[in-house]
Amino acid sequence: MSPEAQPIGGAEEAPERMLQPNQPPSSAGGARAGVRITGDSSAPAAAAPHTVVKVGPEIRLEGLRAFYGSAEQVKGIDLRFPANQVTAIIGPSGCGKSTMVRCINRMHEEIPGARAKGRVLLDDQDVYGTGVDVIAVRRAVGMVFQKPNPFPTMSIFDNVAAGLRLTAKGRGELQHRVENALRGAGLWDEVSDRLSSPGVGLSGGQQQRMCIARSLAVDPEVLLMDEPCSALDPIATLKIEELIEQLKQRITIVIVTHNMQQAARVADRTAFMLAGELVEVGPTDEIFTKPSDSRTEEYVTGKFG
Amino acid sequence: MSVPAATPDRLARFAVSKRRRRTDRFARGMLLAATLIALVPLVLIVYYLLKKGLGAWSVNFFTTDPTGSTFFGGSSIGGIKSAILGTIEMVAVASAIAIPIGLGVALWLVEYGRPTWFAHTVRFFVDVLTGVPSIVFGLFIYIALILGTGSSYAGIKGSLALSLLMLPVVIRSAEVILQLVPGALRESALALGAPRWRVIFRVVLPTALTGMLTGVLLAVARAAGETAPLLFTAGHTNKTNFDLSQFMNSLPYQIYNDVTSPTTAVVNRAWGAALTLVTMILILNLIARLVARRTRLA
Numbered sequence: 001m002s003p004e005a006q007p008i009g010g011a012e013e014a015p016e017r018m019l020q021p022n023q024p025p026s027s028a029g030g031a032r033a034g035v036r037i038t039g040d041s042s043a044p045a046a047a048a049p050h051t052v053v054k055v056g057p058e059i060r061l062e063g064l065r066a067f068y069g070s071a072e073q074v075k076g077i078d079l080r081f082p083a084n085q086v087t088a089i090i091g092p093s094g095c096g097k098s099t100m101v102r103c104i105n106r107m108h109e110e111i112p113g114a115r116a117k118g119r120v121l122l123d124d125q126d127v128y129g130t131g132v133d134v135i136a137v138r139r140a141v142g143m144v145f146q147k148p149n150p151f152p153t154m155s156i157f158d159n160v161a162a163g164l165r166l167t168a169k170g171r172g173e174l175q176h177r178v179e180n181a182l183r184g185a186g187l188w189d190e191v192s193d194r195l196s197s198p199g200v201g202l203s204g205g206q207q208q209r210m211c212i213a214r215s216l217a218v219d220p221e222v223l224l225m226d227e228p229c230s231a232l233d234p235i236a237t238l239k240i241e242e243l244i245e246q247l248k249q250r251i252t253i254v255i256v257t258h259n260m261q262q263a264a265r266v267a268d269r270t271a272f273m274l275a276g277e278l279v280e281v282g283p284t285d286e287i288f289t290k291p292s293d294s295r296t297e298e299y300v301t302g303k304f305g
Numbered sequence: 306m307s308v309p310a311a312t313p314d315r316l317a318r319f320a321v322s323k324r325r326r327r328t329d330r331f332a333r334g335m336l337l338a339a340t341l342i343a344l345v346p347l348v349l350i351v352y353y354l355l356k357k358g359l360g361a362w363s364v365n366f367f368t369t370d371p372t373g374s375t376f377f378g379g380s381s382i383g384g385i386k387s388a389i390l391g392t393i394e395m396v397a398v399a400s401a402i403a404i405p406i407g408l409g410v411a412l413w414l415v416e417y418g419r420p421t422w423f424a425h426t427v428r429f430f431v432d433v434l435t436g437v438p439s440i441v442f443g444l445f446i447y448i449a450l451i452l453g454t455g456s457s458y459a460g461i462k463g464s465l466a467l468s469l470l471m472l473p474v475v476i477r478s479a480e481v482i483l484q485l486v487p488g489a490l491r492e493s494a495l496a497l498g499a500p501r502w503r504v505i506f507r508v509v510l511p512t513a514l515t516g517m518l519t520g521v522l523l524a525v526a527r528a529a530g531e532t533a534p535l536l537f538t539a540g541h542t543n544k545t546n547f548d549l550s551q552f553m554n555s556l557p558y559q560i561y562n563d564v565t566s567p568t569t570a571v572v573n574r575a576w577g578a579a580l581t582l583v584t585m586i587l588i589l590n591l592i593a594r595l596v597a598r599r600t601r602l603a
Binding site: 107152 | 497
């Protein structure tokens with residue numbers, strides 16, 4: 001798998017910049033994003049939105065532990081998510097998959113009483129390090145949730161633009177960025193004629209793709225997807241899986257899923273978690289065909305969970 | 306459970322017993338009766354308000370101050386202009402004080418303070434305040450700002466008493482509505498990298514707007530209809546007065562005064578004033594709803 005070697009060159013200084021709280025985002029971020037966006041839009045939308053390859057960061061968890069009050073939900077995990085790959089996290093309900101993923105963009109700490117220990121490295125920057133701005137972390141690491149959650153008071157356009165407006169980033173080229181994000185999420189053709197109608201009026205699958213577009217609009221380098229298809233029908237699921245396939249050309253993706261077929265379809269690598277611990281991680285094929293741990297085998301063959 | 310062999314109807318085993326049906330009918334009947342009983346006073350209030358109040362309405366009624374004379378019938382007793390204007394001004398000032406503070410407290414309680422002991426304490430005191438009789442707010446202002454400073458009644462003191470009355474209502478209702486905003490919306494906005502205050506202003510508040518408006522209106526309506534807090538804070542005068550440092554008339558006070566009068570014309574003026582008060586609150590409600598509908602997309 002060659003992409004494992006990729007990040008060293010391109011992304012070296014990118015997270016560094018993203019995570020500096022005092023950097024003026026308008027000039028540097030805007031210009032940089034502008035270049036990429038322009039590149040994107042010049043490519044035929046349907047054909048290949050991923051012709052411009054951007055190298056996402058590698059994510060490394062080192063001794064990650066997460067707590068709700070005194071209950072330890074994630075019990076010391078070391079795990080590497082290679083750049084520009086899709087890594088699926090599987091495991092039974094309550095095993096800490098979501099919690100672990102929410103530690104990567106520091107959403108875990110938004111829950112009262114919740115805290116995390118250990119290190120989460122984007123390339124070599126610890127998102128829990130001192131002086132790291134939480135907001136910058138979340139701009140760099142986007143997230144898509146289980147249930148589509150469009151902002152109910154906003155139109156389709158405003159929903160997608162929300163990330164930009166909420167973060168006061170790139171106001172100038174809003175129109176452009178919204179279109180690109182919607183194209184990136186494969187939704188443009190379906191909604192381009194009704195951008196001003198309410199976002200909640202879309203179907204569930206469209207709403208979820210709109211939420212993906214909303215995340216993409218802020219131009220993240222990592223996308224965390226927490227069971228993004230569990231509320232969707234198979235056709236909508238398929239569209240999102242195709243989308244994941246395209247997105248990984250430019251970002252690193254972590255997807256939590258209950259659906260093992262889905263993991264097998266979209267993920268380059270799969271990690272199996274049980275009771276807050278990482279049991280096994282490896283190339284998806286191996287996890288599903290010749291896992292080294294008997295618990296993994298039992299789980300993927302449906303003997304429990 | 307054995308099924309009778311000769312059941313003609315396949316579903317007989319699942320049939321609802323007669324007793325259950327009777328109980329169901331009875332319970333439904335009671336609910337309907339309760340609704341109707343509750344409607345009786347409501348309908349009667351509206352009926353009498355319209356019947357007696359409309360008779361008192363005239364152009365003069367709205368454009369002249371009460372003369373204070375109760376010995377002559379007809380127009381010589383004057384209208385309720387000063388009361389209308391006094392109520393509008395005092396309630397507006399009270400709202401200007403209580404609504405921003407109240408919404409601020411509610412936002413803090415829901416968005417920031419939620420699990421802290423301080424928030425619990427605040428919530429407890431707000432609950433206590435909600436149950437405090439309105440006259441106590443008047444008394445408090447009376448003791449603190451009139452006896453305490455040795456000054457006299459004034460419109461602004463009435464406003465302060467009303468704002469104290471409104472505050473817990475605004476806080477409580479806004480808090481409940483804010484808690485209804487799905488946490489998933491806040492989460493997804495935060496996950497986009499939005500600072501908390503921006504999430505509140507761009508996502509939480511717009512979503513909760515309509516509901517909060519209802520609570521605010523409830524508070525305004527309650528303040529507009531209160532006599533007790535004004536009795537010994539704003540005093541009473543017949544003259545139209547915009548100066549908040551002077552005595553100020555108000556609709557509830559005017560009604561209270563007039564209704565105790567032995568003169569029929571003056572009592573009728575009370576009915577007219579009551580109808581005016583109700584109409585004003587109704588109009589306010591309608592305006593707010595229109596505004597809310599326009600600002601809301603979904």
